[in-house]
Amino acid sequence: MKVKIKDLEPNPFRDIENYPIDEMKVENLVNSINETGFWENILARKRDGKIQIAYGHHRLQALQQIYALGDEIDIPVKELDDATMLKIMANENYDAWGTNTKVLDETVRVARNFLKEHPEEAIKYYDNKYKNIGASQNASIIGATIIARFLGGNWTRDMIDPSIERLKLQESGELDKEAVELFDKPTYAKRFTDTMKKEKITDKPTQQKLAKKIIDNDDFSEAGMKITVAEERLGEKESKQKKELILFEDIISKCTKQISDLIINLEEITKFKKTFNSSQYDSSIQKYNFMVHIEKLIKVSMELLKKEK
Numbered sequence: 001m002k003v004k005i006k007d008l009e010p011n012p013f014r015d016i017e018n019y020p021i022d023e024m025k026v027e028n029l030v031n032s033i034n035e036t037g038f039w040e041n042i043l044a045r046k047r048d049g050k051i052q053i054a055y056g057h058h059r060l061q062a063l064q065q066i067y068a069l070g071d072e073i074d075i076p077v078k079e080l081d082d083a084t085m086l087k088i089m090a091n092e093n094y095d096a097w098g099t100n101t102k103v104l105d106e107t108v109r110v111a112r113n114f115l116k117e118h119p120e121e122a123i124k125y126y127d128n129k130y131k132n133i134g135a136s137q138n139a140s141i142i143g144a145t146i147i148a149r150f151l152g153g154n155w156t157r158d159m160i161d162p163s164i165e166r167l168k169l170q171e172s173g174e175l176d177k178e179a180v181e182l183f184d185k186p187t188y189a190k191r192f193t194d195t196m197k198k199e200k201i202t203d204k205p206t207q208q209k210l211a212k213k214i215i216d217n218d219d220f221s222e223a224g225m226k227i228t229v230a231e232e233r234l235g236e237k238e239s240k241q242k243k244e245l246i247l248f249e250d251i252i253s254k255c256t257k258q259i260s261d262l263i264i265n266l267e268e269i270t271k272f273k274k275t276f277n278s279s280q281y282d283s284s285i286q287k288y289n290f291m292v293h294i295e296k297l298i299k300v301s302m303e304l305l306k307k308e309k
Contacts, residue, residue: 001074001075001076001077002072002073002074003044003051003072003073003074003075003077004069004070004071004072005060005063005064005067005068005069005070005071005072005073006069006070007050007051008042008044008051008053008060009050009051009052009053010052010053010057010060011052011053011054011055011057011085011088011089012047012052012082012085013082013085013086013089013110013114014057014089014093015106015110018102018103018106019057019093019103019106020102020103021057021058021061022058022097025058026058026061026062026065029058029059029061029062030062030065030066033059033062033063033066034066038063038073041056041059042055042056042059042060042073042075042076043055043056043075043076043078043080043088044075044076044077044078045077045078045079045080045085046077051077052085054080054084054085054088054089054092055088055089055092056092057092082114082118083114083118083121083150086110086111086114087150087151087152089107090107090111090151090155091151091152091153091154093107094107094153094154094155099159099185099186100184100186101180101181101183101184101185101186101188101189102181102184104159104163104186105163105166105167105180105181107151107155108147108160108163108164108167109167111147111150111151112142112147112164112167115142115146115147115150116142121150122142122146122150124150125146125149125150126141126146143161143164144157144160144161144164145157147160147164148160159186162186162189162190162193163186165190165193166180166189166190166193169193169197173202174196174197174202175193175196175202175207176204176207176208178204178208179192179204179207179208179210179211180192180193180207180211182208182211182212182215183211183215183220185220187220188220191220191221191222191225192211192214192225194222195222195225195226195229196210199226199229201229206232209232210225210228210229210232213228213231213232214228221250222250223246223247223249223250226246227239227242227243227246227247230242230243230246231243262301265301266298266301266302269294269297269298269301270298272294273291273294273298
């Protein structure tokens, strides 16, 4: 279908302010289109007299730079419902930005709101025990699992759970959106959120100040964020003492986890030893060497655990 460039509108679920355009990608597309011409890499639908694109927002930006707004391009226009438009947008943004905090949170926010407003769509992704709940109960069970099933593909519960937590805290006024979005990586955004909760810091200017300091310090560990908070709250002498305590607590926490992992692995090795099938080895020498390594590993592990006690 031939469509004028000026008549193409963004995906209705895409808020341009929260889904930024990568100018470098647009520049690369401009160069590519100038060299090889435009290939139909935009998908759209016709809705209420408007042509809304499902994906291809960077390509549309490139076309707007190359051609006049009145020029026409030939693109596929298909029947696409709202759920499909949202899913296409989510996966286009994942391909463009990966797990960028800002894009992740915006995608989760839009998907969550859509599913709450459309219980008939949400119910497709429920476990059987929830199939018959009423529409009024629908919103209460739309969490990370339902959203992940709806978005599919790259979107996992482990990604979505912390995002939902950030959105809830932002909506309640306990977390500043601008501060948390300074951390591009969701892992860092989660640590910052957890630190603000633990330290009971809800003042938005303070959160922004701390976020900028953490980035300047280039230490995104949990201990590093706690130290930044201590430096902001305490005097030089007190913050130095607090820093030593935080680092010591961090070492203890890491050692505890390592010991716990060692115990779990030792249990697995011991179980494997009991059920080991020697027929998998071609020679008795191979079997002997393998068993020697297992015995040595168990012995060293036990010695480490005894020392720890």
